[in-house]
Amino acid sequence: xxxxxxxxxxxxxxxxxxxxxxxxxxxxxxxxxxxxxxxxxxxxxxxxxxxxxxxxxxxxxxxxxxxxxxxxxxxxxxxxxxxxxxxxxxxxxxxxxxxxxxxxxxxxxxxxxxxxxxxxxxxxxxxxxxxxxxxxxxxxxxxxxxxxxxxxxxxxxxxxxxxxxxxxxxxxxxxxxxxxxxxxxxxxxxxxxxxxxxxxxxxxxxxxxxxxxxxxxxxxxxxxxxxxxxxxxxxxxxxxxxxxxxxxxxxxxxxxxxxxxxxxxxxxxxxxxxxxxxxxxxxxxxxxxxxxxxxxxxxxxxxxxxxxxxxxxxxxxxxxxxxxxxxxxxxxxxxxxxxxxxxxxxxxxxxxxxxxxxxxxxxxxxxxxxxxxxxxxxxxxxxxxxxxxxxxxxxxxxxxxxxxxxxxxxxxxxxxxxxxxxxxxxxxxxxxxxxxxxxxxxxxxxxxxxxx
Numbered sequence: 049x050x051x052x053x054x055x056x057x058x059x060x061x062x063x064x065x066x067x068x069x070x071x072x073x074x075x076x077x078x079x080x081x082x083x084x085x086x087x088x089x090x091x092x093x094x095x096x097x098x099x100x101x102x103x104x105x106x107x108x109x110x111x112x113x114x115x116x117x118x119x120x121x122x123x124x125x126x127x128x129x130x131x132x133x134x135x136x137x138x139x140x141x142x143x144x145x146x147x148x149x150x151x152x153x154x155x156x157x158x159x160x161x162x163x164x165x166x167x168x169x170x171x172x173x174x175x176x177x178x179x180x181x182x183x184x185x186x187x188x189x190x191x192x193x194x195x196x197x198x199x200x201x202x203x204x205x206x207x208x209x210x211x212x213x214x215x216x217x218x219x220x221x222x223x224x225x226x227x228x229x230x231x232x233x234x235x236x237x238x239x240x241x242x243x244x245x246x247x248x249x250x251x252x253x254x255x256x257x258x259x260x261x262x263x264x265x266x267x268x269x270x271x272x273x274x275x276x277x278x279x280x281x282x283x284x285x286x287x288x289x290x291x292x293x294x295x296x297x298x299x300x301x302x303x304x305x306x307x308x309x310x311x312x313x314x315x316x317x318x319x320x321x322x323x324x325x326x327x328x329x330x331x332x333x334x335x336x337x338x339x340x341x342x343x344x345x346x347x348x349x350x351x352x353x354x355x356x357x358x359x360x361x362x363x364x365x366x367x368x369x370x371x372x373x374x375x376x377x378x379x380x381x382x383x384x385x386x387x388x389x390x391x392x393x394x395x396x397x398x399x400x401x402x403x404x405x406x407x408x409x410x411x412x413x414x415x416x417x418x419x420x421x422x423x424x425x426x427x428x429x430x431x432x433x434x435x436x437x438x439x440x441x442x443x444x445x446x447x448x449x450x451x452x453x454x455x456x457x458x459x460x461x462x463x464x465x466x467x468x469x470x471x472x473x474x475x476x477x478x479x480x481x482x483x484x485x486x487x488x489x490x491x492x493x494x495x496x497x498x499x500x
Contacts, residue, residue: 059454233265
């Protein structure tokens with residue numbers, strides 16, 4: 049192997065390096081970290097943190113175990129060399145709130161350039177679906193902003209809360225913000241909506257064609273009235289067991305759920321009054337010999353609910369059909385924002401990187417957001433050639449595609465562009481080479497499949 053040839057155990061990820069370098073160039077222009085530079089500038093250390101995520105590293109420390117032995121991957125993704133993980137960690141600790149805001153502006157600019165959700169109303173007549181939810185990130189007692197709060201499966205623990213706004217139809221993260229552990233969705237929803245409106249440039253007419261799907265954290269009266277007053281479409285769960293119990297007692301007829309035999313749905317005769325007219329349905333299910341109730345609120349039309357529920361309907365929708373449309377449309381959260389959180393935690397190691405300083409932790413969150421959207425946009429191009437790629441989430445893209453071994457030949461005095469040779473003749477490698485060649489026709493790369 050000559051000095052111009054480098055073996056890489058992540059040659060599949062190196063193939064997408066040209067596309068990633070274009071994204072990172074936007075970050076380099078905006079993010080300016082105040083730190084003394086000796087060999088590598090601070091922005092290069094942030095780049096190593098992102099490459100570590102894309103290489104499957106589950107913590108900052110894996111920079112020493114994964115990237116140190118893969119200089120070819122670093123070169124392909126735009127890094128000038130390996131740096132010890134302690135120096136990367138120090139740079140993260142030097143990030144200020146201003147640096148976090150600069151990174152956020154970079155992500156917004158990239159979303160405007162490469163994202164589809166920003167241009168949804170230019171090309172689509174259907175409403176835009178936004179899922180908004182919180183997930184807990186555990187942290188130590190000394191972590192800045194780490195307080196006791198709700199962390200699923202970890203009662204009494206401390207941590208921070210991460211709010212995510214997902215354009216579900218495009219699988220693009222629009223916004224992520226970190227909050228102390230005792231925050232809930234209704235505490236931050238108003239500020240989040242204002243920021244989303246700025247990112248997407250939503251007009252009042254476009255807000256009326258945007259559906260917000262929230263869990264019970266957004267089901268307080270104040271937040272429901274806030275969303276309705278701003279003329280959004282809404283689908284949420286009511287955060288009041290006592291009200292659900294009261295509404296359930298006014299239901300005259302209960303309809304069985306064909307998909308979930310243990311639950312039934314009904315229309316309350318005396319629905320709660322909000323600032324705008326809504327449809328409210330009550331669910332009941334038995335547990336430990338007792339009835340338990342919860343309520344859904346929506347003002348979305350039948351056509352939109354039918355699309356979200358993936359249930360075809362006739363022109364004249366019956367009361368029972370409308371019940372199930374609302375129910376199944378809400379159930380779709382499981383395949384939306386909840387799945388995206390699982391992808392970030394399992395595929396990108398979101399919960400494996402924990403910093404004591406709040407700004408450092410938020411910078412890590414934004415770097416994971418960049419990696420998530422990068423994989424989404426790369427997958428979309430591949431799926432335009434072969435629809436089977438649409439089924440690949442971040443975990444499979446990093447592990448199965450990015451982990452294809454091969455050789456990376458950087459540009460040199462007799463070669464002006466990268467040449468990457470992928471090992472293996474399995475069907476996945478063949479499909480990837482074909483889809484990448486068609487989906488990225490303008491990339492400055494010569495890609496070869498080497499049959500072992």
